[in-house]
Amino acid sequence: MELVGRRDECREIDDLLAAVRSGESRVLVVCGEAGIGKTALLDEAADRATGCRVVRIAGIESEMEFAFSALHRLCATISDQMSRIVAPQRDALCTALGERDGPTPDPFLVGLAVLNLLSEAAQHRGLVLLVDDQQWLDQASSRIMGFVARRLGAESLGIVLATRNFGEDLRDLPTLPLGRLRDDDSRTLLSAVLDGPLDARVRDRIIAEARGNPLALLEVPRTLSSADLAGGFGLPPATFTHSLEGNFRRQIESLPPATRRLLALAAAEPAGDPALLWSAADVLGLDPDVAEPAMDAGLVEIGTRVRFRHPLIRSTAYRCVPLSDRRRIHGALARVTDAAADPDSRAWHLGQAVVGPDEEVAGELERSAGRAQARGGFSAAAAFLERASTLTLDSARRCDLAIAAASAMVQAGQLDRARDLLTAADNAPLSGLQRARVDLVRAQLASIGNHGNDAAPLLLCAARRLETVDAALARETYLDALAAALFAGRLAVDGGVVEVSEAARAVTRGLRSPRACDLLLDGIATLYDDGFGEGLPTVAEALRVYGRGMSPEEELRWMVLACFASARIWDMDRHISLSARFVQLVRDAGAVSHLPLALSCRFLPLLFTGKFDEAARTTEEMRAAIDAMGKNLTPYSEIALTAWRGRHAELEALSAEARLDAHRRGEGHGLTVIAWAKAVAANSRCDYRAAREAAAYAASYRGDGGASWWALTELVEAATRLGETAVASAALDRLAESTTPSGTDWSLGVEARSRAVTSGDDAAESAYVEAVDRLARAGLRPDLGRAHLLYGEWLRRQRRRVDARAQLRAALDLFESIGMEAFAERARRELLATGEKARRRSARPSVAELTAQEVQIARLARDGLSNPEIGARLFISAHTVKYHLGKVFAKLGIRSRSQLDGALRDIHAR
CATH class of the missing domain: 1.10.10.10 (Winged helix-like DNA-binding domain superfamily/Winged helix DNA-binding domain)
Known part of the structure; x- marks a missing residue:
């Protein structure tokens, strides 16, 4: 039948199909209420997709708790292309689908695998993927589909997703809302499905109560007799309500009890396997002929597969039998499900079948949760664990399972459900270890949510509880607390870096055989608790041995702290090697979720060595990763690079938005980076008042990570130029607290440059020479260029114009080669003031037409x-x-x- 009243919508489908045939990729989300015609539009798309391969799947409500169940059905249809995708992606996908054992796959690596699998399947004649009832996909599959839909490019692939609820997984995708039919279209549709006479008054009442819902109109012949439709002296009873579920319920309740039980059984068996259906029916004592009334009514088809006429019929049929019947149905399904081939489905049915506590079933569910979690199916694991927690009489085990379920829910993004479970756990008698685990899960919640500054105090509390229970785990938790506190920075409410460091020092003293992570904790904590000089040797030793004897997982877990520590002690060589190792670990493990942080660490040495082209590519890759994950994270690296390039207007725009995001997420570290970047940019333009204000703010919070100590060099320069010698001198003293003990060319080079700026004429020159020598040896070209610039400016003020020109030309050449535009302009002006005409370097040819x-x-x-x-x-x-x-x-x-x-x-x- 032609779709009535959907001409514009069909045109949208035709546009998508035309794009696919021409080699492009398109996605369309069709959304609307139940019965509005989403499935009919997908049918139309399948009919019109001539010349293309059509793959179709649908979400099934009863399958929502099975991780990757929808993805499994999708991949089964295109499994012939599996060998064509690269091994790391193929391994991740096969692990997620339970086809092989392996480490828990990163969901974004699985997403890339599915994207490439679909791309390969689309090569010869284009592929159209139709996904019905997206709202009932299991969460793991739904996220993968959202990822794939956002990353389409030139694959000759069209994806149409039909859904009732426009959830987070579909955010920002092109949308086609399906509205209700107009009255004239409703009349046309109603006339098309009715053979006999239709009284005008009955017709108008049907149309009024159907409210433009096509399925409600199509269901009318199933609920009214010919006499009712023909009219007569009275109107028919009001049985054609617009509530589709009500209509389906009446149809099902009119069936014999045995038929209703068989329909409920078919609804509870999500795979649609008729062999499994009949086996379970035999257990329940249901003869096959009881299916005939439901099949005659057109509610269900039982052939090679079991198919309901509409998904609402499935959900209504399941609810139309008493709870006692549903439990017997699940018990029968558990009995006929192969425990070796499908242990998770069997465990789930067992869990729904039992009434009271059952330790054996709880154990089955817990094992299924472990398998689901190993595949990355955190939502499924949470469901198994939550049900298992209700089936055990052991109060300690019940709490353990509930806490584990809450942790899995956090990983799955089910934050409200996780909070509810934790609230319930708070009211139970918990051991010290369990209290600590509750705190750890709450810290996970804070980190994933928009209040990252809540994570550190929760982790600190958990670490303190763990000290008497598990000392090694306590030290690891203190490390996590340190990392969280460094990100929270100046926005830490409680549990800032200083507080965490003070508490952590107690558990690191006196260890006979400290691990690398123990040394790292002890060293960083000592830096903040006892002073830089006291903590430096331990940090240096921790970085020297970091990675030795550690598994890749352990090494990856705290690599961000190792990179931070190397920057904090001014060891650029160590930071370069550690950050490169960080990125390599992420790529080798396929841990794409860690990629933005790893790239951020890798960015730092590229910035400080003046490799701006490579730094820009790293930032672009970071942006791609953040976008692919559907997250709204601020790439502070982009802000720093924009500042060093001297692009003031762009910096202001980026900073304004990033500042709001940092406050919203509780990332004080981000506020420090923004202020430091602003100070650098202001100094490049000789706007020393703005530079002083920004640098003073960035350096004001001692318990901060990131750029707080680099801002001191900006404060020294700006305050000196403003004549604020006391401020400059104090900033230099603070800088020297770390640069002098560190003793690297980086630290001593920037210290010498800052000392030269504040020195009198007699001492300045030797300090400038030292700064140039050390920074050149360290390969830190931007800082070297600034040393040449400041030295040249000093020489000009000493009326040594010839000497000044040599330094200023060196500075200008460096700035232009690096791409530091504002500093280059400042050097150019200074050269002009010496009497030399500074020519602008001719722009290198660019290929503007490349995107x-x-x-x-x-x-x-x-x-x-x-x-x-x-x-x-x-x-x-x-x-x-x-x-x-x-x-x-x-x-x-x-x-x-x-x-x-x-x-x-x-x-x-x-």
Whole structure:
């Protein structure tokens, strides 16, 4: 039947299909109430998708607790392409689907695998994926589908998702809302489905009560007799309510009791396997012929699969029998489900079948939760654990299971349900270890939610509880608390870095054989509790041995703190090696969730060594990762790079938004980075008052990570130029508290430069010479350029113009080669003041017609990465990479990757 009243919607479907046939990818979310015609529109899309491969799946309400169940059905239809995707992605996907054992796969690596699997399946004639009842997909599958829908590029792939509820997984995707039919379209549809006479008054009443819902109109012939429809002296009884579930309930309740039980059994068995259905029916004593009334009424089809006419019939049929019948149904399904082939389904049915406590079933559910969690199915694990907790009489075990369920719910993003479980746990008699575990889960909640500054005090409380229970776990928790406190920074309410450090010192004293992580905790805590000089040797030793004898998981867990510590003690060489190792660990483990933080650590040495092109690419990759994860995180690295490049207007725009986000999430660390970046930019423009204000703010909180100590150099320069010698001297003293003991060329170089700025004429020159020498040796080109600049400015004030020109030319050359535009302009003005005409460096030719993504792909290809590797970096499919590379070759006039290096050599970083 032609879709009535959906001409515009069909045109949208045609546009999507045309794009797929032309090699593009499109996604469309069709949303609307039950019965509004979403399934009919998907049917229409399938009919119109001539020349394309059509794959169709649907969410099933009773399957929502089974991790990746919908994804399993999808992948089964295109499994012939599995061998074509790269091994790390294939392994992650197979682990998620339970087809092999392995470490818990990162969900974004699984998402990339599905994206590339669909892309491969779409190569020959395009692929149209139709997903019905998206609101009933299991959570793991729903998130993967949302990820894939956001990362479509040039795969010849169309995805249409039909849903009642526009949830977070579908945020920002193109939407097609399905509204109710107009009255004239309702009349047309009603006339099309009725053969006999229809009284005008009855017709108008049906249309009024159906309220434009197509399925309500289509169900009328099933609820009214011919005499009712023909009218007569009276109107028919009001049985054609617009409540679809009410209509279906009446149809089901009119069936014999045995038929109702069989329908409920079919509804409780999500796989639609008729063999399983009949086996369970036999256990329940139901003969096959009891299905005939339901089949005659068109409610269900039982053939090679069991299919309900509408998903609402499935859910209504399940609820139309008493709870006692439902328990017997699940018991029968558990009895006929193969414990070896499908232990999780069996455990779930057992859990729904028992009435009172049952330790054996609780154990089965707990084991199923472990399997689900190992595959990354945290929502399913939470459901198994929560049910298991209600089936045990052991109060301690019940609390353990409830806390584990809450932790899994946090991982699954079910934050409200996790809070409810934790609130219930608070009212139970808990041991010290259990109290600590509750605090740990609450800290997880705070970190994932928008109040990250709540995490540190919760972790601190948990660590204190653990000291008498598990000393090693207590030390690990203190490390986590330190990391959380460093991010919270100046926005820490309780449990800031100083408080955590003071508490942690007690558990690190006197360890006979400290691990690398123990040394790291002891060293960082000592830095903040007893002073830099006291903590420096332990931090240096921790970094020297970090990674030795550690599993990759352990090494990865605290690598961000190791990178922080190397920057804190001014050890750039160590930071370079650790940050490179961090990124490598993330890539090797497929731990994509850690990628933004790893790239942020990798960014720092690129910034300080003046490799701005590579720093920009790292920031772009960070942006891609954040976007792919659907998160709203602020890339503070982008703010720092923009400041050092001297792009004032862009910096102001980025900072304004980032400042609001930092306050909302409780990230005081971010506020410090923003202020430090503003101070750098202001000093580059000689706006010393703004620089002094921003630098003073950045350096004002001693318990801060990040840029608080780098801001001291900006404060020294700005305060000196404003004549505030006391402020400059105090800032220099604070800087020297860490730079002098550190003794690296980096630390002593910036200290010498700052000392030169505040020194009298006799002592300044030797300090400038030392700064230039040390910073050159350290390879820190931006700081070296600034040392040349300040030295040249001092020389000019000493009327040594010839000497000044040499320093200022060196500064200008460095700034221009790096891309520090504002500092280059400042050096140029100073050169003019010496009487030398400073010519602007001619702009290097750029390939303006390449898009930012094309430049990024071209550079990665030039560096030797394959298409799948580039796709994994940028969260796009390998075929989209191939498509963009083809455009790059055409625009650059080249034919192979070997020519990319020469073609890209002069392209400016975007």
